Amino acid sequence: MVPPPRFDSVRFSTYLPDPNQPSQAEAVRVLEEFAAGLGERPAGGARRGLFGFGRSRAKAPAGPRGVYLDGGYGVGKTHLLASLWHATPADPSRKAFGTFVELTNLVGALGFQKTVETLSGHRLLCIDEFELDDPGDTVLVSTLLGRLVEAGVALAATSNTLPGKLGEGRFAAADFLREIQGLAAHFRTLRIDGEDYRHRGLPEAPPPFTDEQVTRAAYATEGASLDDFPQLLAHLARVHPSRYGALTEGVTAVCLTDVQPVPDQSTALRLVVLADRLYDREVPVLASGLPFDRLFGEEMLKGGYRKKYFRAISRLTALARDAQRLVDTHA
Structure with missing residues (x-):
């Protein structure tokens, strides 16, 4: 601890x-x-x-x-x-x-x-x-x-x-x-008042890449993972959130294809935990599909867990910015 x-x-x-x-x-x-x-x-x-x-x-x-x-x-x-x-x-x-x-x-x-x-x-x-x-x-x-x-x-x-x-x-x-x-x-x-330092004075996060760009970068980056986003969400449901840290051990980059809106609240909360563990470990996230600010529906962003979802969006956006170098390096 x-x-x-x-x-x-x-x-x-x-x-x-x-x-x-x-x-x-x-x-x-x-x-x-x-x-x-x-x-x-x-x-x-x-x-x-x-x-x-x-x-x-x-x-x-x-x-x-x-x-x-x-x-x-x-x-x-x-x-x-x-x-x-x-x-x-x-x-x-x-x-x-x-x-x-x-x-x-x-x-x-x-x-x-x-x-x-x-x-x-x-x-x-x-x-x-x-x-x-x-x-x-x-x-x-x-x-x-x-x-x-x-x-x-x-x-x-x-x-x-x-x-x-x-x-x-x-x-x-x-x-x-x-x-x-x-x-x-x-x-x-x-x-503690203030704006999100992760994005203070920085350019907008890069838009999602294509499946081909994500796949090519994943295969060219030692230690990177490559997952279809819906399949990853299904897998998270079979792993206790306390193990998400162990799940990311040794992973140098997370590459995701076909990012889609999260279908329900239970899935969304599991994704929040994964985002926190990736952020703690400074693991860049490269993705295709929808941008991360469209992961959670309007109802979720107005509900009781909204602050968790906004934190996850902020952290995933920062990790997406870190991941841009993977595409630039292997273009």
């Missing part, structure tokens, strides 16, 4: 705040202070830190025990979260970084109590892409984070949704209001 390859070398110093968005520079300042307060506990058990993180376990401080980075897609939230992980002065074995899905998968693999025991000795738990898509996850994560806070673990998370609004539009959030409010109580929210 460490930052993925794309964010292995990022630091606060490599984050470039938009001068027109003061909330970005403010987020860096707050997070640098937050990291400085999370050093190793001195002997004797007395510990002090930002927001009272350092006090003894017997007297857990009231109020937020973590920071929550809220903002639109592409404002650098994951960059800042990974920078916080790197800047925290603790042994790497005592801080963890993972997506929300990876955290719930960890509970599934180890069991709830073993997960609590495993993470309780950590100084920091970073959770990227925090989302609550069903009531079961709400209760599970609320209970888990509550136990970790009691054990003195500091929390940091990113999301496109304010803590108190998690789950809204996706399930009967009102029925689980207590759990959602309990989650929100663990965090101090930092709002």
Whole structure:
């Protein structure tokens, strides 16, 4: 549970705040202070830190025990979260970084109590892409984070949704209001405004290529995959999303033919996870068919998962721009 390859070398110093968005520079300042307060506990058990993180376990401080980075897609939230992980002065074995899905998968693999025991000795738990898509996850994560806070673990998370609004539009959030409010109580929210840095000042993404161009580039690129898009979507339905990272291991480029609109929400959510894993690993995506901004129908882009879909479009577009060199090289 460490930052993925794309964010292995990022630091606060490599984050470039938009001068027109003061909330970005403010987020860096707050997070640098937050990291400085999370050093190793001195002997004797007395510990002090930002927001009272350092006090003894017997007297857990009231109020937020973590920071929550809220903002639109592409404002650098994951960059800042990974920078916080790197800047925290603790042994790497005592801080963890993972997506929300990876955290719930960890509970599934180890069991709830073993997960609590495993993470309780950590100084920091970073959770990227925090989302609550069903009531079961709400209760599970609320209970888990509550136990970790009691054990003195500091929390940091990113999301496109304010803590108190998690789950809204996706399930009967009102029925689980207590759990959602309990989650929100663990965090101090930092709002990060701005436009999508992945496309700031850059030309439009290249239009889709032809099947022949994609196929030729795939065969000419060592380690590239070549898939028919509908067949890939069918295959993803047979692989648990927790394995999508492993699915992409060793792949140097993803080449797709016949990209079409995603047919349903379940398929769309699986594609979002794959897009995240490809983006984490900096794998370029070369495609024919429809452009990526037409993957998700209008109803999907207005529904409860719309922010996930917009994030996927943004990331796939960036990866498509990276992939243009494959065609230029092998033209």
